[in-house]
Amino acid sequence: MGMHLVWALSTTVLLAHVVTSHGYGYFRDELYYLACSAHPALGYVDFAPLLALTLAPWRAVFGDSLLALRFFPAVCAAATVVLTAGLVRALGGDRRALLPALVPVMLAPIYVGTFGVLTPNAFDVVVWSAVLLVAVRLLATPSIPLWVALGVLLGVGFSNRHGIVFLVLGLAVGLVLTPARRLLRGRGPWIAAAIAAALVLPHLVWQARHGWPTLEFLANARREKMLAQSALGFLGEQVLVLNPLAAPLWIAGLVSLWRRDGGRHRALVLAYLTIFALMILGAGKAYYLTPFYPLLFAAGAVAVLRSGRRAVAYGITAAVVIVGLALAPLAKPVLREEPFVRYAAALGQDPRAGIGERHELGVLPQHFADQHGWPELAAAVARVLARLPPDERARACIVAANYGEAGAIDFFGPALGLPPARSGHNSYWLWGPGDCGFETVVAIGYEVEHVRPLARSVEEAERVECAYCMPYERRSILIARGPTMAREALWARLKRFQ
Numbered sequence: 001m002g003m004h005l006v007w008a009l010s011t012t013v014l015l016a017h018v019v020t021s022h023g024y025g026y027f028r029d030e031l032y033y034l035a036c037s038a039h040p041a042l043g044y045v046d047f048a049p050l051l052a053l054t055l056a057p058w059r060a061v062f063g064d065s066l067l068a069l070r071f072f073p074a075v076c077a078a079a080t081v082v083l084t085a086g087l088v089r090a091l092g093g094d095r096r097a098l099l100p101a102l103v104p105v106m107l108a109p110i111y112v113g114t115f116g117v118l119t120p121n122a123f124d125v126v127v128w129s130a131v132l133l134v135a136v137r138l139l140a141t142p143s144i145p146l147w148v149a150l151g152v153l154l155g156v157g158f159s160n161r162h163g164i165v166f167l168v169l170g171l172a173v174g175l176v177l178t179p180a181r182r183l184l185r186g187r188g189p190w191i192a193a194a195i196a197a198a199l200v201l202p203h204l205v206w207q208a209r210h211g212w213p214t215l216e217f218l219a220n221a222r223r224e225k226m227l228a229q230s231a232l233g234f235l236g237e238q239v240l241v242l243n244p245l246a247a248p249l250w251i252a253g254l255v256s257l258w259r260r261d262g263g264r265h266r267a268l269v270l271a272y273l274t275i276f277a278l279m280i281l282g283a284g285k286a287y288y289l290t291p292f293y294p295l296l297f298a299a300g301a302v303a304v305l306r307s308g309r310r311a312v313a314y315g316i317t318a319a320v321v322i323v324g325l326a327l328a329p330l331a332k333p334v335l336r337e338e339p340f341v342r343y344a345a346a347l348g349q350d351p352r353a354g355i356g357e358r359h360e361l362g363v364l365p366q367h368f369a370d371q372h373g374w375p376e377l378a379a380a381v382a383r384v385l386a387r388l389p390p391d392e393r394a395r396a397c398i399v400a401a402n403y404g405e406a407g408a409i410d411f412f413g414p415a416l417g418l419p420p421a422r423s424g425h426n427s428y429w430l431w432g433p434g435d436c437g438f439e440t441v442v443a444i445g446y447e448v449e450h451v452r453p454l455a456r457s458v459e460e461a462e463r464v465e466c467a468y469c470m471p472y473e474r475r476s477i478l479i480a481r482g483p484t485m486a487r488e489a490l491w492a493r494l495k496r497f498q
Contacts, residue, residue, distance in 0.1 A: 002085075006081065006085040006102070007082075009102050009173060010081040011078065012080055012106075013077045016284055017073065017077050017116060020116070020334050021067050021070040022349065024333045024337070024371035024468075025066070025371045026373075026408075027370055028371075028404035029370075030118050031403075032404065032406075032408075033051055033052055033118060034055070034064060034411055035054045035213070035406065035407045035428070037409070038056070039200065040052065042203050042205070043206035044427040044430075045430065046214065048159065048160055048203060049159060049206075050120070050160040051086060051120050058072070067087070069118045072118060072123075073115045073116065074115060076125065077106075077111065079126045080115075080126055081102050081105055081106060082296060083126065083294060084105045084294040084297060085098055085101070086127060087136060087298035087299075088101050088298045088301060089103070090137055091265075091298055091471050092307075094305075097301040100228035100297075100305070101301035101302070102322050103321055104167065104243060105294050107320060107321065108241070108242045108246065109241050109327045109328070110241035110336055111290070112238060112324075112328050112331040112350070113331035113332055113367060114290075116332040119159070120160050123161075124161045125294070127153055127157035127164060128292060129291065130153050131153045131164075132268070135268065135400075136268070136290035137181070138150070139265060139268075140264070142188060143188075144188055146370065147191065147192040148195060151199075152199070153194070155199025155200050155428045158200045158203070159203060166288070167292075170270070170273075172270035174270035174274065175267050178263070178270065179263075180264075180267040197390070210430065220498045224498060231276075232285070234276070234284075235246050235276075238289065240286075241286050241287065243318065243324055245319040246316070248300075249297055249300035249301065249320075250293055250297055253295070253296035253303060254300075254466075257299050268295065272296070275292065295299075304367060317438060319325050326347075327347075333371065337363075341363055341364070344365075348461075349351045349365075362468065363468055366470060369469070369470045373468070374408035374411070374412060376466060377405060377408050377409075377464060377473075378413050378418065379412075379416065380464055381416075381442055382413070383462060384461040384462050384477050388479075395437065397419060397422055397433075397434075397435075397442070398436075398442045399421070399422045399423065399436070399441050399442070399494070400422070400425070400443075401425065401443075402445055403425045403428055404473075405421070406421035406425065419495050421444075423492075424496050425496050426498070429491075432491070433487065439481065440481050444475075447475065450463055451480050454480065454483060454484055455481060455483060456481060457480070457481045458478055458479070458480045460478060461476070461477050461478065461479045463477075464476070
């Protein structure tokens with residue numbers, strides 16, 4: 001009965017994400033990952049290489065429709081449900097604890113949104129859940145196979161997203177500061193460390209050979225882009241993005257892990273608190289910590305059922321279902337734009353909640369706005385190019401201010417006869433200017449005053465209008481002619497790791 005419920009719920013969440021996979025269109029970051037998949041490498045400026053390296057063969061087999069791209073995060077949603085069930089079992093829960101533990105994982109707004117688009121964040125939740133499941137089992141019955149599994153998961157996890165370093169640091173602090181430090185005395189941790197190191201070494205070599213661009217990216221992001229938060233503000237966002245009515249469950253999970261089973265799982269509580277503190281110190285976004293919560297939901301469900309409060313557990317579950325379904329349109333685009341705006345206003349939604357950045361916002365929150373305007377942008381650039389004299393058009397190049405704009409040109413542009421885009425933003429800068437001589441440039445996403453020092457003449461060719469885009473995408477397409485500096489100096493000037 002228990003596994004039947006698990007498979008039924010995991011299949012339900014998979015199908016729900018598949019059916020709603022189209023959304024408003026391609027997400028900004030999805031276009032960037034598609035571009036990166038055409039430039040296979042052992043690293044990229046702002047993310048680890050696993051997604052881009054696996055995306056190329058995936059596209060070759062299944063294509064790059066929205067359904068094809070977003071099927072993988074839908075599978076991650078289903079896998080997280082299964083892993084949460086494994087956490088329930090590992091913590092001593094029975095089938096009665098499954099529904100209270102799994103429903104919050106299915107319907108927490110942050111997970112609904114994360115599993116709705118193709119980003120490394122979807123697989124990150126799976127990897128953290130698997131690592132924590134292995135950690136729970138190690139605390140109960142340590143074995144070499146479990147240490148091997150931990151090493152593989154950490155190596156693969158780092159190759160997917162660098163943020164798993166926070167989990168490693170948290171677990172290390174938790175183990176050292178509790179009696180569980182006994183686990184560090186055997187050869188198991190060394191085996192895990194060796195396996196993880198072997199898996200991440202190629203990426204670290206790439207980083208070193210390219211001057212550690214990810215560290216430069218992170219430093220710039222903290223200084224220029226991220227918003228610092230108080231501990232209370234960060235905690236409030238955790239409550240909000242995980243469904244406020246689910247908070248009693250994961251809080252009960254934290255308390256239970258500290259108190260029950262002779263304090264066996266206290267290392268996990270200290271891991272959570274350590275990661276929380278690191279996120280505050282590093283101005284991390286609200287979602288950075290959320291891959292930890294499948295463990296806390298599982299622990300909370302087990303604790304509440306153990307205490308005999310079955311009615312409380314299922315009452316929370318029912319409330320989470322109702323509120324989760326009500327909040328789902330705020331996390332995933334299941335409503336058209338105007339109905340969404342009215343619905344969000346009726347709920348008093350703050351579009352900046354959980355963003356953690358300094359951008360001006362428009363009508364839609366950023367995760368929805370960034371699914372708008374990309375085909376229209378490519379079409380506008382094609383019109384601008386078509387108006388150039390044939391000889392000038394043949395040598396003109398397209399330069400975009402950010403990777404979303406460049407990715408849109410590279411994805412939608414070939415059907416319109418557009419050349420590849422160039423950009424100084426993140427990994428696009430590493431790919432260089434190609435054959436662009438900068439004699440005639442169609443510039444996207446730049447203000448005129450930013451381009452004037454770089455060209456002898458600048459004119460506005462067409463204005464990009466998009467009612468639902470981010471405000472900084474509503475700029476003129478410029479034609480810049482005659483560079484004022486050498487090609488190498490100009491390319492260096494365009495570099496922007498952020």
